[in-house]
Amino acid sequence: MLLSALQKEKAIYEKLSMKRGLVLFYVALAVIFLGMAGAGNAAxxxxxxxxxxxxxxxxxxxxxxxxxxxxxxxxxxxxxxxxxxxxxxxxxxxxxxxxxxxxxxxxxxxxxxxxxxxxxxxxxxxxxxxxxxxxxxxxxxxxxxxxxxxxxxxxxxxxxxxxxxxxxxxxxxxxxxxxxxAAADAEKLTAMIVFALIVGMMLLAAFYSVSLFVVMHARFVLYHAFIAILLTIYTVASSSLIFVFFPETTLWVRSILSYGAAAMSMAMLVPFLFSFLEREAVAPVMRWLGLAFFPLACFAAIFVPLFGREMAFGIRPIYHLFFVPGALLFVALCIQAWRRNSRAVQYVILAWALPIAMAVERVFRGLNLYSAPVEWDFGFYVAMGYEAIVMVMAVAWRVSQLRGERDKAVASHNELTVLAETDGLTGLPNRRSFDQQEWMHDDHLVLLDVDHFKKVNDRYGHLIGDAVLKVIGRELAAAVEDRVLVRAWRLGGEEFGALIVGRSGDVVSEVLDGLRQAISETIASEVPVLEDPVTMSAGLAQTEEGSLPKTYRSADAALYRAKGLGRNRICYSQNNGHSIIIFERPAAA
Known part of the structure; x- marks a missing residue:
């Protein structure tokens, strides 16, 4: 139910984000239309x-x-x-x-x-x-x-x-x-204010993307930051804001910066889209086409400074021709991703459809097909400011989606790890978990073994034997919960292990013997079909730092000593190699 509620909440958030994006789209469209329609004949x-x-x-x-x-x-x-x-x-x-x-x-x-x-x-x-x-x-x-x-x-x-x-x-x-x-100065002031606002939005988008990348390390976030920075450079240069900040800038430098930044932003759109969209949304052939267009767009960025003076009147149409494959690739990629049920492409279309459409219009003008008033240029800048806002929302959504996928994968991995390290019958950690345990100097290793367990299985059946093992597992887990034991494991068959802390073997043995007798009493109470009491033998050894195998051998030897001396007892192995028999089974009356 919690997962379902979270999914519903996420769906509501996505719908709200799309609605906000659509509102911004219509606002930007209205501003562009009014700007173009308002291009009068004042001059x-x-x-x-x-x-x-x-x-x-x-x-x-x-x-x-x-x-x-x-x-x-x-x-x-x-x-x-x-x-x-x-x-x-x-x-x-x-x-x-x-x-x-x-x-x-x-x-x-x-x-x-x-x-x-x-x-x-x-x-x-x-x-x-x-x-x-x-x-x-x-x-x-x-x-x-x-x-x-x-x-x-x-x-x-x-x-x-x-x-x-x-x-x-x-x-x-x-x-x-x-x-x-007066009219020119008023138009200039209005344009500077609008351009400053657009540049501010782009810089905020770039700052947000960089901050998000530091946290998430998602590549598409970094690519979007580069795009926002490049579009900021383009807007500052082409809108003449550059002359406010750098009065000594020449027209030639301004043109190089604006043409170069526009081409590089188109180039960076390729890796951004490929990393932003779901992997299954983009076919391999489309990735190859994108990789082919990327160097073409990069070359367009240096085309103007390399050949601008030599190809004065041919440079602008040729430069704008470089953008035609990019626009076609964008449309084809969006159609393909849409047909593959991509959710991310909805944000891409919402954010980039308007700037791409305005860019195509500028390409037509760049090919000298027609001329347009200066007010038409404002539409492209407004479209880019709109793109910056919508893509910030899109990037935040995509990061949230990837984080959810990552958290789900981590939870699944943790769940598989727990399953891999848990005994299915008793619920205790298994031998794999035991092997990964870190041991300290005062830790004591306990090996417990059910006495004559094969006879229980042979006489009463494996279901009863399993019931006995479940009781032992539950009692050991309860001892861990009560902090009598630090950890407990089922090592295999009827053999269990435990970690208990104590300064001496005598103290630890007394605690362990009480637990051992309590387990036998609980088995007798909960598995009444058993006619004879089920007892346990135990071997105990203090951990030697850096030598768990040696400690295990000592505890195992003590367990076998307890078994050899008649079972139902604890045998404690000292560091000097001698074993002390503790709590011998009383002789029958």
Whole structure:
């Protein structure tokens, strides 16, 4: 009944955990949806309203203005060049932006070398400025974006020229927009608060997992800690929080950290899943596929720093292609585990379905299939924060489950050990237990043997003989309970052993003789079919440290001496090799 109650309590806990996870899932989904739906047109996008001048080498603004090869209907692939000028006519801008005093130039802050800015005003004046990668990083905005003050001093713009130098991809050019300073600062503050909360959740998840690993030493707990730490690094780097903690960080270092941490977290997901799921839930072929994907994901982590500068516009799509096998493997693994009735996979799906779905969406964008507002990136970070919370619950559940299995295995082992060391008839420890006993200096070994026991079996049958042995076993166990004896054993057949403590053989012999006579009286009372009294002979010897075999031989010799002298008596073997006969059987009248 206790086991059934515990199982019911565990089932209720699991249902509550799943319900909490589902509530978090719907909350996270709502936040992501609202974030994407709220991606309005507050900023002024520039790419589709601009003309492009792209090339393999940098061109000065004076030469660029004279060029006739400006492309005023740019497509997605037209910006895939090391140097790209973007020209925006103020007449194509909303009037509020053309004359706004606190105007910001914003775009995706992926790694690039620098940005040349040239502004022309309606009064005929112009201003040119150059911002290197470090200066761009210091003007970070919300998420992965930067917001660069144009410093127009309230002058209305007539034209804006921006040159992007050696970008790692075309997003810097294609996502460029104008924004108001107040709106950009408010969005940045909100994003920093949200990212700080998400990072805090991930760090708590990592700390909890590390603490749990110290206690349980379960591998999947350590793998989850690594994943949480890697996702924390990714969030800090890609969300621009890294510029708060490390202001001297460059855009290139930020990109290396974010791309590398994302790939390594995907790689660590493989050993985590294989150790978190039940062993029977994962087929061998799936393990081989996982082992094949692991080095691929690790290579993706170093792919950007190795080839990022040489393969500027090809690096991002190729990098995101590395994640496609991982997503497919995750889906296949979850389906297989689900079909094999895995309980752990329910938590995996609950925790990782949303982040994986958001990651797939980012892969599509990374392949340059389409563009999306910066608000869409927030969904991925929220999904990762949600994953951190749910997986902490999942890890705690799995650890509790493994601990229960371990405790059950230990209890089963202990039960088997007890059975292996217990005599089935009398309930006393057996010879195996006797052989494992540790003996001290003042311990005395007692060997007891039932006199003429074969005659009892032959005359009354083995059932009566067994009844006699059970009485002896119960009486010896009671003596142990009453602390007359330290331990008692059935050594085999009608032979019993006992451990009794005493300073001298005389004292121990007196106690032992009283016990021996009490056993004979109890047998006569409880097995009345016996016509003759059942008596016992005993041999006693004091333990010699480190020499149990010698002590056993001495006690055995004393027992045989008692048997040879007529039985129903105790014989005490002294350390000098002599035996003392104690409590001789009185002669018949």
């Amino acid at each position: 002024e996008p520039l790419y589709q309203k601009s003309c492009l001048l792209a090339g393999e080498r940098p061109v000065d603004i004076r030469i660029a203005k004279q060029k006739s090869s400006w492309n005023c209907s740019p497509d997605i692939g037209d910006a895939n060049y090391p140097y790209v000028w973007i020209r925006v006519d103020a007449r194509n801008l909303t009037s509020d932006y053309a004359g706004t005093e606190d105007l910001r130039l914003a775009s995706d802050a992926m790694a690039f070398e620098g940005l040349q800015l040239h502004m022309e005003f309606t009064d005929g004046s112009s201003v040119s400025r150059y911002y290197d990668s470090r200066a761009i990083a210091q003007n970070f905005g919300a998420g992965t974006w930067f917001t660069l003050p144009l410093k127009t001093n309230g002058k209305p713009l007539s034209a804006l020229y921006v040159r992007v130098d050696r970008p790692m991809g075309s997003l810097v050019t294609r996502m460029m927009e104008l924004d108001r300073g």
